[in-house]
Amino acid sequence: MQSRRSFLKWSALVGGASALGGGGLLLSRYPTGGAPAGVAGAGAAAAAGTRIVRTANTPECLHCALLAHVEDGRLVKVTGDPDFNILACARGISRIRQLYSPHRLKYPMRRAGRRGEDRWERITWEEALDTIAERYQRILEEDGNQAFLAFGGTGNWSSLSTGVRGLYSAFWNRFGGNTPIISQLCCASVSSGFNAIFGGARSEFRDDLVHSRLFLAWGNNPAVSNQGYMKNLFQAREEHGARLITIDPRLSETAALSDRWIQIRPGTDAAYALGMVKVLLDEGLFDEEYVRRFTNAPFLVRLGERGCDLQAESRGWPAGGETLPVDLRDLRLLTDGGSGPGSFVVWDEIGGRPVAPDTPGIRPALRGDYTIGGVRYQPVFEWMRANAARYTPEVVHRITGAPADSVAPVTREYAAVRPAAIIQNMAGAQRTDHGTLTVIGHLYLASLTGN
Incomplete structure (x- = not known):
């Protein structure tokens, strides 16, 4: 059982760490x-x-x-x-x-009237901790520890979750744990997208942004909310004429400072990104050598039990938010039976045989159709082409509302310069339905061009 004394001790620790935030x-x-x-x-x-x-x-x-x-x-x-x-x-x-706000809380307050009356009375810290401890104990006894839903964001909560590592979790462990949330509002889709594409966490070095020749502020408004980005962007503009393109439903402060603004409907960013992917692939604007060496695009995959022709199959696939007429659980990567990156298989164009991707002296195929052991396989690159083929300029316009003739010029400009940066994190584009798909679309663009 969680005793009052134990609760007070842990509350003091957590409260003390929170106080480090000093507003x-x-x-x-x-x-x-x-x-x-x-x-x-x-x-x-x-x-x-x-x-x-x-x-x-x-x-x-x-x-x-x-x-x-x-x-x-x-x-x-x-x-x-x-x-x-x-x-x-x-x-x-x-x-x-x-x-120094006159409205800043400096001591505990308890509601003195009905909810919504905005009537409060000052109480002591002892009274506050007693009230909270008794309520927590009653919830624990009546509903169990799963009734505690704890979540937070930045601010002083960040001091507890990262600044004093483990203290926040340790507090809830005193109750036997709690019901967690899957992620958080801040950048959950970005984290999920990076995990899906790169298999792990992301990293960012803002000082490197000054070297960029092109910035895509995608559903992001750094002129207001992330001015650290804008400092580097302005420096890049001054030193080597970097350009700024904003893709955003509204004419934001950043869009007003941009060389070009593309207005799209909220939540349709993934479709616009796939339209750009189609242009990259159709016009050969991607960095083929980079894609061969540093992505899983050459890995062999099959659709269904015996495989199929992805290009032929995809001609009947609808574009947009409709469900694909295939079961993605039937998509299988070919492996040698082991685990880890070296266990996947690519087709060597030089030797004309399936090999491990880290085999010296090979040239992994990005295109083609290969039968191995009576089963039909194609590179992941073909799967990407089949998906992107549906997003023609007209389809992108129908879904996003953006001009059909905007997709190709933006894509060509993005592909023509090195390095280029997509500013996506902690912003609206990934805080919508299908936000993870939007992030994956951004990472497709970066992976195809080596950016």
């Missing part, structure tokens, strides 16, 4: 008491009598490094930390308003 700012002084290297050069030098404190913006998804300017014990300004090449966004700068 969204994690604070730590410089060991020497001075500003970091580069601060003065960035125009953020401390005025006389001002102490600069290194901090991070936990409520912002990228947890940007910030500098807090403190005078007489009071926070007076927040700036980006130039040591981390950060341009502080509006959310980070505005933390000072939350910190």
Whole structure:
């Protein structure tokens, strides 16, 4: 049984860790008491009598490094930390308003009237913890630990889930566990898409974005919500004329700054991405050598028990959100019976035989139809072609509302430059129905072009 004393102990630990957030700012002084290297050069030098404190913006998804300017014990300004090449966004700068807001809660409050009357009374921390502990204990006894649904996002919750690793889970383990959510609102589709295509987590180095020659802000508004991206984008524009294309249902602040804006219906991004994939494949704009060497496009696959001709089969497949007239569970990759990347099989165009993909001196086939052991196999690349073939410019227009003649020019521009970046994370395009498919479409484009 969860005792009140035990609950109070763990609540104090979790509450203490949460308090580290300080209204969204994690604070730590410089060991020497001075500003970091580069601060003065960035125009953020401390005025006389001002102490600069290194901090991070936990409520912002990228947890940007910030500098807090403190005078007489009071926070007076927040700036980006130039040591981390950060341009502080509006959310980070505005933390000072939350910190000193007259509406900020500084002690526990309990509802004093009916719900919606907005009547509250101040209570002590002891009363608050007693009330919560008793309620938790009653739920545990009456409904079991599965009745606890715990979820969160960034902000102080991030301090618990990542800043103090394991403490959040340890708290719920005191009740025997809880009902978790599958993922979270922030970037669940991005995580799922990367797992599906790359087999693991993603990584991102924003400083590399400055080298990009083209940016696709896809359902993303970095001019407002991720200004760290915009800093690098503006630098790339100034240094080598990088262009910006925004694909978004609305004329956002980023779209207004773009060289081109493509307006589409919300939730139809995957169809537009597949239309671009079709152009890449039809016009031979993809990096064939990269695709052979660094993707699973050459891996042999069969559809059905004995295999089939994917190109012929796909001619009757409808485009859009309709269900395919095939069972995707019948799709099987050919392996040598082992496990791991080396166990898959490709067709070597040089030797004319099936081999492991890491066999030296081979040229894996991307196209073709091969019978092995009486079963018909084709490369994964053929499966991609069969799927993308349905998304003609006219079909893309019908589904997305975007001009039919917009798909090819955008695709050609994306394929013509290296490197190009798709800004997709923590944005609307992946926070809709079929968001994971949208992300997969983006990753198809990046994988086909080597971007």
